[in-house]
Amino acid sequence: MQKHDQGTYDYLRSSKKFPHVWCAGCGIGIVMGSILRSVRKLELNQDDVAVVSGIGCTGRMPVYMDFNTLHTTHGRALAFATGLKLARPELKVIVVMGDGDAVAIGGNHFIHAARRNVELSAVVVNNSIYGMTGGQSSPTTPLHAFSSTAPYGHIEPPFPICDLALAAGAPFVARGTVYHVTELDKLIERALGKRGFSLVEVMSYCHTTFGRANKMGSPIRMMHHLKENSITVGAAERQDEGSAGKIVRGVFRDEDKPEFTELYDQMTKEADGTPPPRKRLVRKGWT
Amino acid sequence: MTAQLMQGNHACALGALAAGCRFYAGYPITPSSEIAEIMARELPRLGARFIQMEDEIASMAAIIGASVGGLKAMTATSGPGFSLMQENIGYAAAAEIPCVVVNVMRAGPSTGLPTSPAQGDVMQARWGTHGDHPIIALTPSSVGEVFELTVASFNFAEKYRTPVILLIDEVVGHMRERLALPETGEVQVVNRAMPGVPPEWYEPFGMPASDVPALAPFGEGYRYHITGLLHDARGYPTTRLDEIQPWLERVFRKIERNLDEILMWEEEGIEDARVLVVSYGSTARSAKQAIKQARARYGRKVGLFRPKTLWPFPEDALERAAEDCQRVVVAEMNLGQMALEVERVVGRNRVLRVGRADGHLITPEQILDAIRETPGSTSRRRVTVPR
Numbered sequence: 001m002q003k004h005d006q007g008t009y010d011y012l013r014s015s016k017k018f019p020h021v022w023c024a025g026c027g028i029g030i031v032m033g034s035i036l037r038s039v040r041k042l043e044l045n046q047d048d049v050a051v052v053s054g055i056g057c058t059g060r061m062p063v064y065m066d067f068n069t070l071h072t073t074h075g076r077a078l079a080f081a082t083g084l085k086l087a088r089p090e091l092k093v094i095v096v097m098g099d100g101d102a103v104a105i106g107g108n109h110f111i112h113a114a115r116r117n118v119e120l121s122a123v124v125v126n127n128s129i130y131g132m133t134g135g136q137s138s139p140t141t142p143l144h145a146f147s148s149t150a151p152y153g154h155i156e157p158p159f160p161i162c163d164l165a166l167a168a169g170a171p172f173v174a175r176g177t178v179y180h181v182t183e184l185d186k187l188i189e190r191a192l193g194k195r196g197f198s199l200v201e202v203m204s205y206c207h208t209t210f211g212r213a214n215k216m217g218s219p220i221r222m223m224h225h226l227k228e229n230s231i232t233v234g235a236a237e238r239q240d241e242g243s244a245g246k247i248v249r250g251v252f253r254d255e256d257k258p259e260f261t262e263l264y265d266q267m268t269k270e271a272d273g274t275p276p277p278r279k280r281l282v283r284k285g286w287t
Numbered sequence: 288m289t290a291q292l293m294q295g296n297h298a299c300a301l302g303a304l305a306a307g308c309r310f311y312a313g314y315p316i317t318p319s320s321e322i323a324e325i326m327a328r329e330l331p332r333l334g335a336r337f338i339q340m341e342d343e344i345a346s347m348a349a350i351i352g353a354s355v356g357g358l359k360a361m362t363a364t365s366g367p368g369f370s371l372m373q374e375n376i377g378y379a380a381a382a383e384i385p386c387v388v389v390n391v392m393r394a395g396p397s398t399g400l401p402t403s404p405a406q407g408d409v410m411q412a413r414w415g416t417h418g419d420h421p422i423i424a425l426t427p428s429s430v431g432e433v434f435e436l437t438v439a440s441f442n443f444a445e446k447y448r449t450p451v452i453l454l455i456d457e458v459v460g461h462m463r464e465r466l467a468l469p470e471t472g473e474v475q476v477v478n479r480a481m482p483g484v485p486p487e488w489y490e491p492f493g494m495p496a497s498d499v500p501a502l503a504p505f506g507e508g509y510r511y512h513i514t515g516l517l518h519d520a521r522g523y524p525t526t527r528l529d530e531i532q533p534w535l536e537r538v539f540r541k542i543e544r545n546l547d548e549i550l551m552w553e554e555e556g557i558e559d560a561r562v563l564v565v566s567y568g569s570t571a572r573s574a575k576q577a578i579k580q581a582r583a584r585y586g587r588k589v590g591l592f593r594p595k596t597l598w599p600f601p602e603d604a605l606e607r608a609a610e611d612c613q614r615v616v617v618a619e620m621n622l623g624q625m626a627l628e629v630e631r632v633v634g635r636n637r638v639l640r641v642g643r644a645d646g647h648l649i650t651p652e653q654i655l656d657a658i659r660e661t662p663g664s665t666s667r668r669r670v671t672v673p674r
Contacts, residue, residue, distance in 0.1 A: 013512075016523055047508045052352075063512050063523060068505035070355060071514035073378050076348040079340065083349030086336045087310060087356025088506045109348075112341040264336070271331040 008036035011046065013066045021060050025219030027178035027204030031125050032061050034181060034202075035094060038189040039067075050091045052081040054101035057132045057206075058125040061096045075106030078113040081120050089261045092121070092192065099126040099140040103159050107139070114168035114197055118260040121191045122199045124161055127206040135209025146213040162252055165199040171257040172198035175249055178205075179226040183249065190251070196259045203230065203247055290467045295433040295460040296363075299389055299453070300325035302437030303361055305474045308387070309335035310360035312349035314342050314368060318402040318457045319391035322363040343368035347375035350386045354379075355513060357504025359441055363389035365457075366408055367398060370415070376450050377416030378515045383492065383538065385444035385479055385502070387437070389453045391460040394620075394646040403646025404457035406568055406620040410627075412452045413598045419535070421542040423549060424452040424598040428571045430464035436595060442477040443549060447541055448499050454597065456620065458569035458648065482509060490520040494533065498541035542599060551595040552604055556582070560590030562658050563612040565605065565629050567594050570618050570649050577654035589658055597625065602632045609633045616641055616657045618649050 022028050039049060051062040055074035062069035068091070072080040081095045102110050102124045113120060129147055130136040136149040139159040146153055165173045172194040176184035184202060191198035205211060205222040216222050231243045233250030293301075300322050303311075311326040313319075323339070330337040336353065340346040343364050350360035364372065369390045379386050392408045394400035412424040423443050427433045433455060440451040480501040482489045486509045493500045503509035516524035517531050525531060542549065553571075556578065557563065566574035571593040581587040592608045594601050609615050615633050617626040618641040626640045641657045643649055 015521060016512075046510060048506060050505050063514065066510055068510055069512045070352070070505070071512065071516065072348065072351075073374055073515060076344060076375065079345035079348035080352035080355075082338065082340070082345075083310065083312060083352025083354075083360070084356045084505060085352075086338060086349075087353040087358040087360075088504070091356075091506050108341050109345055112345070264331075268331045268334050 007040045008033050011036040011039060011066050012064055016064055020064055022057060023208045025207055028058055028125055030178040030181060031202050034184045034188050037185050038192050041189050042192055044092055048091055050084060051094045051096060052077045053096045054106060056098040056101050058096055058098040059101060075101055076109060078109040082118050085118050085120060094121045096123045099124060100130050100138040103161055104139045111164060111168040114165045114170035116260055117197045117257055119195060120197055124201045125204050126161060126201055127204045129206045129210040131206040131209055135213055161201045166253055170199050171196040171255050173253045174251040175201045177203040177226045177230055177249060179223050180249060196257050290465050292463050293430060293466050294463050295430045295455055296321040297325060298430045298433040298466050299437050302434040304329055306438040306441035307359045307476050308361050308441060310350060310353035310358040311337045312340050312346040313362045314340055314346050316365045316368045318393055318460050319363040319365050322389060343371040347372040351375060351379050351384050354384045354386050355505055361387040365391050365393045366395045369408055373415040377418060379450040380420035381515050382513050383448040385448055386450050387440045387444050387453060388450060392454060392456045394644060400646035402457055404620060405644060406456050407644060409454060409597055410624045412454055421539050422598050423449060424454055425595055426454040426568050426597050427459060428568050430466050433459060434466060438474055445479040446477045448502055456568040491522050492518055493520040494537060498537050546599060549596055550601040552601050553593040554608055555591040557590035557608045559588045560612055561588045562614045563590050563592055563609050564616045564618060564654060565592045566618040570620055573649050573651045574618050574654050576651035577658060580655055581658045587658060600628045605632050614639060618654050620649060
């Protein structure tokens with residue numbers, strides 16, 4: 001293989017019929033490349049990596065990746081992944097979702113996964129729209145933007161995905177873009193190395209639907225838009241000139257917190273052989 | 288062997304543990320919650336997993352995820368939760384992931400009558416998901432049978448790589464009976480087949496002679512793809528007719544060719560019967576009493592056909608049992624669901640339905656009244672009301 005693979009080719013399925021389903025110029029492939037480079041950098045064994053996804057354009061990502069891959073139902077990827085991780089705690093479980101998948105239909109699972117703190121690495125590709133179904137409004141569609149279900153402009157405020165995870169207690173929360181790829185590699189690498197629930201929101205775009213509806217031009221112009229309209233966490237904190245209203249990139253939280261399966265194993269050790277207090281059960285005569 | 292007095296729900300939890308269940312995910316709902324409570328207490332002591340999820344959708348998803356990880360997994364719920372689980376039950380059927388879903392049925396629709404008994408989810412168990420797939424659904428009518436059929440549910444799920452639905456009605460779930468618990472080792476336990484080929488030859492959705500491909504757990508070196516999209520032998524999505532058609536045929540065939548094992552029913556007094564009562568779950572207990580009275584008090588020749596396997600429906604067995612009967616009374620705590628199947632098998636002119644969906648039990652008297660009706664004297668669709 002040639003140089004352009006950047007070490008990712010080994011992690012793609014040779015048995016899968018390419019080409020992929022994504023439109024030419026889509027950002028999702030960039031996110032996939034970033035995940036693969038992070039897996040390589042961390043020297044994870046392919047057999048020990050599982051990638052779980054829901055439904056949508058991003059949901060199609062795992063099929064191309066040569067790991068244990070599970071393409072589930074719409075919105076439920078984190079719930080499937082929770083079961084898998086509990087059954088196989090030794091697996092590195094990466095969950096890839098789109099914005100509609102993660103915070104519309106899967107919003108409940110998203111906040112509870114963040115709260116519960118099972119070690120799952122969630123990568124949410126946010127393109128502000130439902131791409132696969134033809135460009136309908138999603139929970140992250142910006143106010144006043146146009147979509148195929150908002151022909152007069154969107155009248156709902158968008159969901160801030162990172163804030164949602166922060167509020168729910170996720171120990172690692174970060175945001176990157178598909179333009180700032182080197183930075184994204186580092187964010188995903190840190191997320192994959194995290195002992196606990198981690199979220200990386202990746203700002204992408206859908207030139208085919210969102211871009212067309214909002215007259216934003218070619219994928220290249222949408223890339224430039226991400227470049228020009230995003231700033232680092234540091235710049236946002238300093239309130240640099242022109243930082244207002246821009247996408248903030250970087251790590252918002254990275255802290256240590258007891259992880260669910262660790263706590264569970266601790267509980268199991270204590271439960272081993274010694275029955276828990278049976279107050280209610282004994283009273284009802286169930287032993 | 289130790290005998291204990293216990294509830295049906297307790298027997299279900301113990302049956303699951305005996306069958307090798309090592310993962311439970313669920314969401315509280317009466318009248319099924321005791322199963323979760325017992326699993327929450329017992330699974331950690333076995334080093335196994337219990338998790339209370341945020342809803343029933345997530346519970347169903349989690350047990351599929353755990354089963355993909357190689358654990359025998361179950362959830363338990365009641366009507367409203369069962370409705371929420373349907374999409375992922377379809378996923379388990381399409382991806383052929385073994386799992387057991389217990390539905391302790393209460394009266395619906397919607398929130399209904401929490402938590403009075405009903406048998407209103409028997410059709411949902413068969414047709415609740417979208418699309419076509421086979422399903423196995425079992426229903427017990429005593430505490431002892433809850434234990435047996437819970438074990439059978441896990442065994443069928445593992446053997447045939449399919450979700451299995453265990454329908455317990457609230458009466459059976461909450462009533463207490465003596466259960467003679469078998470010793471460890473006395474319970475016959477089936478485990479899913481593991482691949483006997485190296486990873487590069489492994490076809491998780493291939494066409495083995497048994498029609499049930501081996502299922503490698505994630506993390507064992509067999510890297511493959513699982514999807515709810517229709518897929519080829521390797522698990523990759525496909526729209527090709529020559530790949531979809533054989534898959535569809537195989538998933539139905541793997542159940543249909545094993546009906547001898549899967550179909551379970553009880554017959555009583557059908558040798559000389561002129562009237563057959565078809566009933567299941569707790570209602571079959573009323574039916575037995577009614578039959579006893581009909582024979583003793585009125586000299587009527589009445590038999591019982593009690594399916595333990597509701598899906599696939601034991602149609603051949605019912606056809607044989609009903610052969611010499613002028614009338615077939617179908618008693619169930621709904622307004623005519625399995626009656627549709629019975630009518631399909633024996634012809635609708637012979638069938639009289641006894642149903643109720645008001646949260647109360649069908650009494651032996653109601654069934655006795657139906658047994659004593661002369662054929663043709665009442666409307667086929669009569670639904671009895673409490674006296």
